[in-house]
Amino acid sequence: MEATELNIRISFGRKHALALLSAFFLCWHPGFIGSETLQLTTFYPAPYGGYVSLLTTGGTNTVPANTILARNAGRVGVGTGTPDSKVDIRIPVGLGANGVQITDDNANPDTRSYATLGVTRAASGNNLAYIGLTKQGTYPWAIGVAGSNDLIMGASSAGNRTIPSPMFSIDTGGQIAMGGGAEAGRRLRVVGDLRVTGDIYVNGRIQGLCQRIGYSITGVTSCPWNHNVIGFLGDGVARVSGFLPASATTSGVGRFIVLGEDWGGTMICCRF
Structure with a gap:
């Protein structure tokens, strides 16, 4: 029996290879990898x-x-x-603090170098919206909207986009607070000491500065701890202190009678 041998030789040039690869990538769809x-x-x-x-x-x-x-x-x-x-x-619902952030490539968001800008759609903690700026090696300053709808500002935790302890806040009525929350009916509330180097002009009254307190030798004898006495007025009632002499016919024996008309009355206590 005779054997037949068939040899096929295929030769590709650069143009042919380029055309074949182009056709392959156009037809191949790697759906299992992702698209x-x-x-x-x-x-x-x-x-x-x-x-x-x-x-x-x-x-x-x-x-x-x-x-x-x-x-x-x-x-x-x-x-x-x-x-x-x-x-x-747009930030999809459910991403929480993973909103928009412009920063350097430092791995830790709380120690970003220099300017960091972050915007949060919704965050847990003390704020619902957040914009923060920071410099190298520090926690950022941030502005946010609290759950009470107050505008707040303070040092924040950039990692979860929250302002745990606001240092400054303004409520929707325009009440301002420093060091705590705003107080209804008070345009400015300061929690802590306040130093003023200029003049203070008051058109209204200063409330809660002074008070009148009754005193006596057997009752209240001093102002509250955070007040000082700036004046007092006796009630004019004569009071006897001491003892009569042991013998009415012997002078200089025993104690003298002392009348005290100012031992009871009203004192003015002020926060000075």
Whole structure:
């Protein structure tokens, strides 16, 4: 029996290989790895095509977290396919403190170097919205909106975007507080000491500065601990102190009778 031998030789040049690889990558869809959609639209004649839009999407949310959209209307959207402003960044529900942050590449958010800008959609703790700035090696200063809807400011924890102890706050009625929370009916509340180097002009009355307190030798004898006596007025009642002499016919024996008309009355106690 005769044997037939067939030899096939295929030769690829550079152009052929390029065409084959192009066809392979166009036909191959690596769905098991994951995919992203990229859409670029221009108008021609080439190579002077004008840029119209760039769209890339990915993720599993209803509005993908990493959606980036640029339109010819001059709007850029991140997290949204329909930006309403020039730059529109949407944070999906559930991300909490993982909002928008512009910073350096330091791994620890609480020790970022120099300027750090962070915006939070919602955060736990003492604030609901947050913008923070920091410098190298320090916790950032931050401005936020508290659960009470007060505007607050203070040193914060950048890691979870909260302001644990606000140093300054303004409520919706315009009441201002430093070192604590605002107080209804008080335009300014200061918790702590206050030093004034200039003059203080008061058109109204100073409330709670002084008070009148009755005193007697058998009752109240001093002002409260945070007050000082600036004056007193006796009630004019004569009071006897001491003892009569042991013998009415012997002078100089025993103690003299002392009348005290100022031993009972009213004293003025003030916070001076």
